[in-house]
Amino acid sequence: MAADKAKVLEEIxxxxxxxxxxxxxxxxxxxEEEMEKEIKQEKEAVxxxxxxxxxxRANGADALPASPASTEDAGEExxxxxxxxxxxxVLSDLREHGMIACLQKHIVPNPFIVAPLLLSLGVMLPRAIxxxxxxxxxxxLSLLKLVLTRILRKxxxxxxxxxxxxxxxxxxxSKRIVVLSGAGISVSCxxxxxxxxxxxxxxxxxxxxxxxxDPSDMFDKEVFLxxxxxxxxxxxxxxxxxxxxxxxxxxxxxxxxxGKLLRMYxxxxxxxxxxxxxxxxxxxxxxxxxxxxxxxxxxYQVDGAAIREAILSKNVPQCPKCTARRAKRSKREAKRQKVxxxxxxxxxxxxxxxxxxxxxxxxITFFGEKEVxxxxxxxxxxxVAPVAxxxxxxxxxxxxxxxxxxxxxxxxxxxxxxxxxxxxxAYLCDKLDWTLSHAPAPIPEPLRVASSHVHxxxxxxxxxxxxxxxxxxxx
Ligand SMILES: [Zn+2]
Numbered sequence: 001m002a003a004d005k006a007k008v009l010e011e012i013x014x015x016x017x018x019x020x021x022x023x024x025x026x027x028x029x030x031x032e033e034e035m036e037k038e039i040k041q042e043k044e045a046v047x048x049x050x051x052x053x054x055x056x057r058a059n060g061a062d063a064l065p066a067s068p069a070s071t072e073d074a075g076e077e078x079x080x081x082x083x084x085x086x087x088x089x090v091l092s093d094l095r096e097h098g099m100i101a102c103l104q105k106h107i108v109p110n111p112f113i114v115a116p117l118l119l120s121l122g123v124m125l126p127r128a129i130x131x132x133x134x135x136x137x138x139x140x141l142s143l144l145k146l147v148l149t150r151i152l153r154k155x156x157x158x159x160x161x162x163x164x165x166x167x168x169x170x171x172x173x174s175k176r177i178v179v180l181s182g183a184g185i186s187v188s189c190x191x192x193x194x195x196x197x198x199x200x201x202x203x204x205x206x207x208x209x210x211x212x213x214d215p216s217d218m219f220d221k222e223v224f225l226x227x228x229x230x231x232x233x234x235x236x237x238x239x240x241x242x243x244x245x246x247x248x249x250x251x252x253x254x255x256x257x258x259g260k261l262l263r264m265y266x267x268x269x270x271x272x273x274x275x276x277x278x279x280x281x282x283x284x285x286x287x288x289x290x291x292x293x294x295x296x297x298x299x300y301q302v303d304g305a306a307i308r309e310a311i312l313s314k315n316v317p318q319c320p321k322c323t324a325r326r327a328k329r330s331k332r333e334a335k336r337q338k339v340x341x342x343x344x345x346x347x348x349x350x351x352x353x354x355x356x357x358x359x360x361x362x363x364i365t366f367f368g369e370k371e372v373x374x375x376x377x378x379x380x381x382x383x384v385a386p387v388a389x390x391x392x393x394x395x396x397x398x399x400x401x402x403x404x405x406x407x408x409x410x411x412x413x414x415x416x417x418x419x420x421x422x423x424x425x426a427y428l429c430d431k432l433d434w435t436l437s438h439a440p441a442p443i444p445e446p447l448r449v450a451s452s453h454v455h456x457x458x459x460x461x462x463x464x465x466x467x468x469x470x471x472x473x474x475x
Contacts, residue, residue: 167417186272249273251436264282266281291304291306294355317360403419407462426439
């Protein structure tokens with residue numbers, strides 16, 4: 001019998017997944033709506049009861065018995081959550097022995113734990129699905145498999161790295177460091193960042209002169225194609241014409257010089273990486289370093305310097321090739337118009353003219369890399385794709401260090417060095433005996449938050465996260 005079940009299980013596992021990630025999201029949404037509806041109905045029932053009680057009281061019935069619990073889930077099955085130790089055992093087997101071994105050990109002998117396990121893992125499911133699972137728990141298998149796959153992909157904090165000494169030791173011994181960087185390493189250069197309260201997006205939102213649903217639409221390709229003048233009306237403000245690299249850029253250059261930098265993934269478009277001389281850099285959101293014609297049939301590419309003048313004078317840079325082509329064509333049109341009277345000038349401007357083809361636009365690059373021995377996240381809170389997605393694609397055993405003013409709480413990082421990136425790297429370089437040019441004044445010893453993996457340098461904004469860590473330690 002058990003052997004039969006194992007066979008069934010294996011067959012099921014070899015099936016294509018019935019559910020994809022989006023469908024799971026949809027199911028959870030449906031369950032959430034269902035729950036909200038139930039809560040609302042319950043509240044209404046309670047309210048009705050209160051109104052009724054009030055009416056009775058008004059009629060002189062003073063000593064009312066306590067109203068009974070409003071709604072009872074009579075007849076509806078309720079899965080109690082699994083014992084936390086049981087869940088922990090399942091997850092530990094999953095991580096150590098893999099998906100199939102885990103399912104064989106835990107599900108095959110007791111398929112009816114599929115639904116309670118899903119609920120214990122925090123997955124909300126619509127009642128219809130839960131009822132289905134009660135009749136046939138194997139129907140929940142591909143769902144469970146998807147949930148477990150998600151858990152496997154999620155990074156867990158590595159217990160062995162916690163202190164600044166650990167970071168120094170990692171930097172000393174690592175030879176393939178990946179740096180993920182964001183606006184935080186360019187702020188000290190005078191370049192406005194995008195997301196902070198004085199950042200570009202909030203300025204755009206305040207000025208409200210562009211009629212954007214979301215200020216980040218300023219970097220949306222379609223929005224650009226509809227009206228490139230919008231982008232070029234503010235591009236001069238972020239164009240890197242007179243900025244110098246920060247100590248953080250120079251630190252990353254040092255990593256490269258010492259043969260430790262595998263790759264820098266930058267979210268910045270300021271090209272200060274190039275100015276600092278960093279070779280192994282990919283600008284994930286593109287940069288002003290090159291520009292390409294928006295006409296898919298042209299794709300003419302130029303060096304960033306070619307559109308510099310246009311950007312600084314807030315003009316929309318035209319593609320020279322497309323411009324030449326258009327000039328020829330309009331000559332032809334003019335000739336044709338002479339021949340065929342009645343044509344209006346407008347009749348020539350249709351089709352592609354609606355989208356801004358033939359405009360030069362700064363380029364976007366993508367990336368993918370493995371074989372990493374240390375990840376340093378610098379000056380970014382990792383909320384923006386594609387850099388944000390990179391961590392989940394790298395093997396979870398790679399130690400990950402954050403250097404940023406604010407902590408990252410939506411994923412597990414091993415050591416967090418909170419503060420101005422420039423201060424933190426100056427401190428690290430001092431300890432590593434590396435000479436950092438333009439280093440800020442000597443940096444005081446960081447303060448460790450309780451006995452945690454979080455350390456505060458000048459400029460740290462630990463917020464509720466640090467408070468919670470302190471409370472945890474007290475309690
Ligand atoms: Zn072109």
